[in-house]
Every structure is written in C-alpha cells, then in structure tokens.
Amino acid sequence: MAVIGPNGAGKTTLLSILAGIVEPDGGELRLPDGGVGWVPQRAALYRRLTVEENLLLFARLEKREDPHASADEMLELTGLGDRRRELVARLSGGNQQRVNIAIGLLSRPVALLLDEPSVGLDPRQRARLWDFVGGLAEGGTTVVFSTHDIGEAERFGRRLLVLADGERLFDGSSEELRSAVAEEAPEAAGRDFETAFVTYLQHRGH
Amino acid sequence: MRWLLLKDLQLLRRSPLQAALLVLYPLLIAVLVGFAISRDQGDPRVALVSPSAEEGVQIGGQDLNIDPRTRLCARVECIDAQSRAEAVEKVRSGDALAALIVPRNIATQVRSLATLDPARPQVEVLVNREDPVKARFVDDRISSLLAEANLLIARRIATVGGEYLGLVLNGGEFEFLGQSIPILGLRASTGILTALRPEVPPGALRDSLDQVIRFTTLARDNLDVAPPLLRAVAEPIEVKRSSVNGEGPPLDLFSVAVAATFTLMFVVVLLVSGSLALEREENAFARLTRGLVSRAGLVGEKVGLGMGVGMAVTLLLLAGISAFVPLDWGRFGLWLVAIAAGGAGFAAGGAALGAATREVRASSLLAFMASLPIAFLSLIPSGAVGGGLFDAIQVIAALFPFKPALDATTAALDSAGPNLGMALLHLAALVVAYGLLARLALRRFAAV
Numbered sequence: 001m002a003v004i005g006p007n008g009a010g011k012t013t014l015l016s017i018l019a020g021i022v023e024p025d026g027g028e029l030r031l032p033d034g035g036v037g038w039v040p041q042r043a044a045l046y047r048r049l050t051v052e053e054n055l056l057l058f059a060r061l062e063k064r065e066d067p068h069a070s071a072d073e074m075l076e077l078t079g080l081g082d083r084r085r086e087l088v089a090r091l092s093g094g095n096q097q098r099v100n101i102a103i104g105l106l107s108r109p110v111a112l113l114l115d116e117p118s119v120g121l122d123p124r125q126r127a128r129l130w131d132f133v134g135g136l137a138e139g140g141t142t143v144v145f146s147t148h149d150i151g152e153a154e155r156f157g158r159r160l161l162v163l164a165d166g167e168r169l170f171d172g173s174s175e176e177l178r179s180a181v182a183e184e185a186p187e188a189a190g191r192d193f194e195t196a197f198v199t200y201l202q203h204r205g206h
Numbered sequence: 207m208r209w210l211l212l213k214d215l216q217l218l219r220r221s222p223l224q225a226a227l228l229v230l231y232p233l234l235i236a237v238l239v240g241f242a243i244s245r246d247q248g249d250p251r252v253a254l255v256s257p258s259a260e261e262g263v264q265i266g267g268q269d270l271n272i273d274p275r276t277r278l279c280a281r282v283e284c285i286d287a288q289s290r291a292e293a294v295e296k297v298r299s300g301d302a303l304a305a306l307i308v309p310r311n312i313a314t315q316v317r318s319l320a321t322l323d324p325a326r327p328q329v330e331v332l333v334n335r336e337d338p339v340k341a342r343f344v345d346d347r348i349s350s351l352l353a354e355a356n357l358l359i360a361r362r363i364a365t366v367g368g369e370y371l372g373l374v375l376n377g378g379e380f381e382f383l384g385q386s387i388p389i390l391g392l393r394a395s396t397g398i399l400t401a402l403r404p405e406v407p408p409g410a411l412r413d414s415l416d417q418v419i420r421f422t423t424l425a426r427d428n429l430d431v432a433p434p435l436l437r438a439v440a441e442p443i444e445v446k447r448s449s450v451n452g453e454g455p456p457l458d459l460f461s462v463a464v465a466a467t468f469t470l471m472f473v474v475v476l477l478v479s480g481s482l483a484l485e486r487e488e489n490a491f492a493r494l495t496r497g498l499v500s501r502a503g504l505v506g507e508k509v510g511l512g513m514g515v516g517m518a519v520t521l522l523l524l525a526g527i528s529a530f531v532p533l534d535w536g537r538f539g540l541w542l543v544a545i546a547a548g549g550a551g552f553a554a555g556g557a558a559l560g561a562a563t564r565e566v567r568a569s570s571l572l573a574f575m576a577s578l579p580i581a582f583l584s585l586i587p588s589g590a591v592g593g594g595l596f597d598a599i600q601v602i603a604a605l606f607p608f609k610p611a612l613d614a615t616t617a618a619l620d621s622a623g624p625n626l627g628m629a630l631l632h633l634a635a636l637v638v639a640y641g642l643l644a645r646l647a648l649r650r651f652a653a654v
Contacts (some may be wrong), residue, residue, distance in 0.1 A: 016492075044489040062498065
C-alpha cells in the first residue's frame, strides 16, 4: 500500500500512529497478529557501530532467541553480508536504508511500515531498494509505504491511499485512482499522471 | 538494558579521542592537583645562624627552651649558616627565602632579663622580597615564632618578678652568690613595728613610726595584686580557640575532594547529556522506545552509564593523586559509595540536560555553561559575601548535585569531613528529581 499526498498531508503521522509511536487523538486502531515493523524516514541506526553490531543490538533488544542467526538472516536478505563489519557511517545512503529496513524486519513482522524509504537515494539505489521491498511483498509481508513520488506509488503500490490535510481523499488501486483523477479533472486528461494528480488535489480543495 | 549499556561503551571505544580524554583527563588533573598540593607542602627555606642548642637558659630556677630550631624548624625548612655573611649570601642567592640571625650570647641576654641588670636581646631577620607572596608568608612565620618566644620569656619573667614580690611581701630566703640571705618581708615588718608602737612615747618619733606602719600596711595590701597584674602585662590578651561547625578536613584532602568532584561532574554530565541527545540525533530514540526500552529505562541506562564511567575515571584520578598525597585506602568502600552517589546525581542532571537540549553539541555547551558556575558558587565560603547573598547561594547550590557530591567525597576521604549520610540523602533526592525531569523532557524527543 502506498500512502501519498502533499507535504503536511499526515502521511508520517499516520504511519507513526500505526507504528505505535504517536497516540491517536481518536478512532480505533486494529493491528494484525504478528507485529508491525517500522522503518523511519531517516535511518535509525548508530553510525559508529558496524552493520552487524546494529543488527545484533536490535535483535537482542527484540529478544530474538538467537540474535546472531537473526542478524545473519537479515544480512543475507539485504545482501550486505560482505559489509557486515563496516561502520554504518561509511555506507551509502541506499545501503544505510537497507540496514534500516532490515532492523524493521528483525522481529519478522507480518506488516512493514516504510516512511518515505526512497528519499535521498539516487535512481540506482532507488531501483535496488524497490527490488528489495518488492521481494518482501512477494514473500508475504504486507508493506505500507509513504512517498511524495506519485510515479513510485503507482508502480509499486497495489493499493493507494491519498491523504491531504489529514483527510482521506482516495483509497483504491492505481487504475481506480487514474479513473478518479480523469473524472475529477478532465481538463488534465492527456497530461502526465503527476500533473493530473495535482489538478485532482486542487479540485478537491488542496 | 545491558545491551544498550554495552552499545554505549562500544560507541565510547569507537571514539579514540573521547576514550583517550576519559583516561588522560583524570590523570592530567591528578598530576596537576597532586603536584600543586605537594609543592604547597614544601616549607620555605630559612637560613639559621644560631648558637649551639646545648646552651640552655634557666629563669626562676626553671629551664627555658630558647633554641629557635625547636619551633621554627617545625614550620620552615631550616638551613644552617655559620655566620651572618653566609646567611646573607644564602638569602641573596635565593637558596633561602629568609634568614634568622640569633646572637651567640642570646642565652646570657635572656638570662639577664630576670636579674637586676637586664639586657635587651636582639635577633635579626633578613627576607628576600623577590617573591612578595612567599616573603610575606615566611615573614609571618618568623614573626609568629618571635612573638611566641617573647610571650614565653615574658611569662617566665613575670613569674620570677612575682616571686621577688612575694619575697618582699612575705619574707623568706634569697639566694645570692651561693649564700642564703634572710629577708624579713613587709608582713613581718608591719607586725614588729605595730608591736613596738606602744613602747614609743607620743611625740615626733611615734608619729614617724605611725607613718612607717601605714606605709608598710599599704604596700603589703597593694603588692598582693601585683603578681596577677604582672601576668596580665606579659599576656594582655588571652586567646581561646574553639571550632564552630566541628573540625574540618585538612586542606590537602579538601583539594583532592574538589578535584575528584570536578572531574566526576565534567565526565558524567558531558557523557550522559551527550549520550542521551545522541539517541535522538541518531534517530534511534523512537525505534528504541517503540516497545524495546521504556523511557524511564533509557534514563536509567544513561544514569548507569554515567555512574560506571564516572566511578572508573574518578578512581583513576584518586589513584593518580595518591602518588602525591597520602590517601586513606582503608576508606575505599566509602569512596565507592560517595563517588557512585555523586555520579548518579550528575548523571541524572546530565540526562535532564540531554533530554532538554536534544542535540549533542547543544547539550555539551549547556553542560559546560551550567556546571561551571554552579560548581564555583558551591565553593564560595561563608563570610566571602553578605549574609543574605550567601543564603541565596546556599539554596541555589543545594538544587544541583555539585555541593552534596563534594560533601560526600570529602566525608569519604576524611572522617573530619561533612556528614556523609546527609550528603547521600541529598544526592538521592536530586537523582529522583532530575530523573523525573529527564523523563518529562523526553516527551519532546518523540515529537514527529
């Protein structure tokens, strides 16, 4: 699921509420059995520890039965096995994000929340990241990610949730969103999807 | 929590500069403080020209020790000089800061003070004023010694004078040139004259006799008060010394306690505030407190980190200082308790600072800005400022851990120090208060 919307729409707040970091003002929150993993937008890692030390620390804090095995599993999953002894500070932004995601996966959650995971990554790093996330989704993990990039949401999100000023504007597939945009903003028909989407938001008063 | 503690120690180890500072800083402070204290212990050197100590003085049948070595050399380092010229050369060359020249016939001169033909003994003091502070110091010590000697002699002479007056008043035997001379005394004279009076016919002779009887009676009555008066002249003002607020620890140990508490404060406050702020800077705080560690647990872990590192560093410092100043290792258990409690107080304060600032650099800056003035305020002695201001300073100092930590460390180092139990209670209250403040301030960490 891709959560999209302009700045201040409430994407990070929604993910933080789902992650249990922020208390909701009202409403009801139901979480799946098996836990929810959370990956903040900015890598939550100790830069002066190695990749392996970071994974081991959080595996221990997660009270994994065999922290070393869990860390090895994540190193294999992220493809960072050969860089396990490298300080996180020396990794590229893309690799730091992979470690960041791996820590979110340590508890083997049934759902994973990714807050703008591709921010600050170059195209090659983004492609590797989405390959990795796609693999997780295919492996059965529900992935909820927020993004500014409408193209990214359309490509990788099977379900799209559009937020603006804390209001849910749309919830459905990318095809359904295209139809809704065409219906709401016919003058934008024929333009690229991002432009049409912005026109759609304007029509909805945002 | 132990894994977080291990992580923090790993991070410390990863920063060679920080780790080196943690080891070198206490060693450097230990060497500086130890050197300063041990240098201060070195007495100033005074050249002494003095006759042989074997030549004693007797006044009023009692020995009087006028040898300057007995008292002076206990307070300064004496260097013997054979002559005045040698003493002057020693002072001029800087070998000695001052010289005390005692004449060879000092014993005779002092002895003469109790005779009918007293001389006035004179000693000479030479001071090198190149270093005004030291010169003043040694001048004061020699002046104090001479004042003591003068007082001792004056007392003894007053006693001898009182004995002479007693002889004049009451009569008795007076030893002179090996012969015993009987002295009648005023009391006996008055008695004889009063007994004779009825035998003398009235007239001019009897009037003269009456005049002599009145004189002897008056002299006898007034000489009764002379001995205490002589004693009062010898020592007009009697000094009675007593300590208020109990006996304090020696200055050396207090200096060691100040150095240890300063070190503990800097290391722990900076480490804990920075370490807590780092959790937010590394963006790990939200991840940690999302069910992995409670916020109170995180504050507790940082306090534990500060206590552990603070104890290690402070003990290293004390071990270093003990090479210069003798410390009572038998009180090691109390040191541990005091340093642990002080470390907990500083760590809780550091956690509150780190939680409030949320940034490592800001927390370090604030730690310096807050710690130094509070520490200096805590060291202001009573009497240095007005009463009202001092009370206000006391209240402010009591709100921060430095003063109770210093009290606890001083008490642990020396039994004459402040009350250890009170200092520990004070620190415990501050740990709770600052711990709660830190826990409250952590709410700002979680802001998305």
